[in-house]
Amino acid sequence: MSESPEGGPGPRVIYLDHAATTPVRAEVREAMEAPLGSVFGNPSSAHQAGRAARSLVDEARDRLAAVLGCRAREVIFTGGGSEADNLALRGVAATRPGKGHLIVSAVEHEAVLETVRALQAQGFEVSELPVDARGLVDPIDLRDALREDTFLVSVMLANNEVGTIQPIRELVEVVRGNSAALFHTDATQALGKLSLKVEELGVDLLTVSAHKAYGPKGVGALFARHGVSLEAQVTGGGQERTRRSGTENVPGIVGLGVAAELAEREREAEMGRLRELSTALTEKILALVPDARPTGARPPLRLATFCTMAFPHVEGELLLLRLDRAGVCASAGSACASGSLAPSHVLLAMGLDPELAAGHLRLTMGRGTTPDEVERAAVIVAREVAALRQTPVVA
Numbered sequence: 001m002s003e004s005p006e007g008g009p010g011p012r013v014i015y016l017d018h019a020a021t022t023p024v025r026a027e028v029r030e031a032m033e034a035p036l037g038s039v040f041g042n043p044s045s046a047h048q049a050g051r052a053a054r055s056l057v058d059e060a061r062d063r064l065a066a067v068l069g070c071r072a073r074e075v076i077f078t079g080g081g082s083e084a085d086n087l088a089l090r091g092v093a094a095t096r097p098g099k100g101h102l103i104v105s106a107v108e109h110e111a112v113l114e115t116v117r118a119l120q121a122q123g124f125e126v127s128e129l130p131v132d133a134r135g136l137v138d139p140i141d142l143r144d145a146l147r148e149d150t151f152l153v154s155v156m157l158a159n160n161e162v163g164t165i166q167p168i169r170e171l172v173e174v175v176r177g178n179s180a181a182l183f184h185t186d187a188t189q190a191l192g193k194l195s196l197k198v199e200e201l202g203v204d205l206l207t208v209s210a211h212k213a214y215g216p217k218g219v220g221a222l223f224a225r226h227g228v229s230l231e232a233q234v235t236g237g238g239q240e241r242t243r244r245s246g247t248e249n250v251p252g253i254v255g256l257g258v259a260a261e262l263a264e265r266e267r268e269a270e271m272g273r274l275r276e277l278s279t280a281l282t283e284k285i286l287a288l289v290p291d292a293r294p295t296g297a298r299p300p301l302r303l304a305t306f307c308t309m310a311f312p313h314v315e316g317e318l319l320l321l322r323l324d325r326a327g328v329c330a331s332a333g334s335a336c337a338s339g340s341l342a343p344s345h346v347l348l349a350m351g352l353d354p355e356l357a358a359g360h361l362r363l364t365m366g367r368g369t370t371p372d373e374v375e376r377a378a379v380i381v382a383r384e385v386a387a388l389r390q391t392p393v394v395a
């Protein structure tokens with residue numbers, strides 16, 4: 001694979017792994033220059049250097065609050081999506097000394113699933129909601145799972161392996177009609193792709209992460225509705241209104257604010273463009289590999305950036321290696337799951353045969369994706385699948 005002088009992918013490389021991460025856009029890099037340079041003060045310092053940094057953090061908070069349609073004080077900056085998920089789940093659970101019951105979907109990201117497993121080990125009870133073949137949770141299953149002691153429901157807005165969009169508003173209504181439980185949604189994959197207005201969604205807690213929307217890595221945020229009690233998981237100097245201590249990552253926070261604002265501003269036009277490209281990519285691959293099986297939901301119940309399918313009789317990890325060598329950056333499912341040969345919990349929950357799940361490919365588009373890249377990628381995918389099918393797999 002050709003690499004650019006800075007060590008990044010070269011100009012001929014087709015990057016189709018935007019669900020794993022995205023490049024930091026120029027406007028975001030520019031906005032981050034001041035806090036990486038002259039505006040270096042500690043936002044907690046009362047002097048002018050500190051106040052200058054504080055005002056950058058405040059501005060970023062306002063920008064993100066506008067995207068979420070919430071009050072600035074309801075935004076808690078964190079060290080990414082995983083930390084925001086942990087804060088939501090552990091933070092709420094810590095306020096329930098009497099223990100109790102949580103509900104999550106079977107297709108959540110590990111940041112949610114591993115966290116509820118840890119809570120389970122502490123004595124909390126957890127129910128996992130099944131999904132159908134498209135990856136969708138049934139509101140009736142949620143209603144049936146609610147108990148008197150259910151205090152938190154966490155269902156993601158959009159899935160990171162297949163892009164399925166959950167009916168969050170409907171699920172929230174089921175909770176409101178039957179329980180006093182809080183509702184958290186992991187919207188990490190949805191920033192810039194779906195509206196994240198918290199009033200429309202109806203949620204109490206919502207997670208975002210900058211690096212999935214052309215912002216920097218290692219910074220995210222949790223929306224926590226005013227009045228939701230949450231125990232800090234990082235304690236110390238009391239930053240973020242005591243909900244997340246630690247000197248603020250000012251450049252990262254500034255980057256998140258600008259990235260979120262731009263992503264939201266461009267959302268509708270860009271998603272229209274990418275919807276066409278992902279549909280074209282799916283159709284082209286299917287025309288060349290007719291037995292490929294598209295996975296996940298169909299539009300509009302799927303993020304516009306996702307094209308996912310399983311290839312029978314293909315070892316997905318080998319396909320990824322070959323695609324990489326041919327200049328296509330792709331993934332099997334989640335970035336964290338690749339490299340391990342364990343079948344994806346998401347695909348298994350959707351009822352996919354484990355053998356088919358092993359031949360899964362996720363192609364995710366973004367701002368830089370062009371019709372020409374889509375054309376080339378389809379041909380390369382089809383060629384590499386055909387080549388693998390002719391190569392006997394050594395047991």
Ligand SMILES: Cc1ncc(COP(=O)(O)O)c(C=O)c1O
Pocket residue numbers: 019020079080081082083085109111156158159160186188189209210211218219220
């Ligand atoms: C749905 C979902 N939740 C949480 C995360 C974790 O976010 P971060 O990488 O910012 O910790 C990811 C990242 O892959 C994700 O896709």
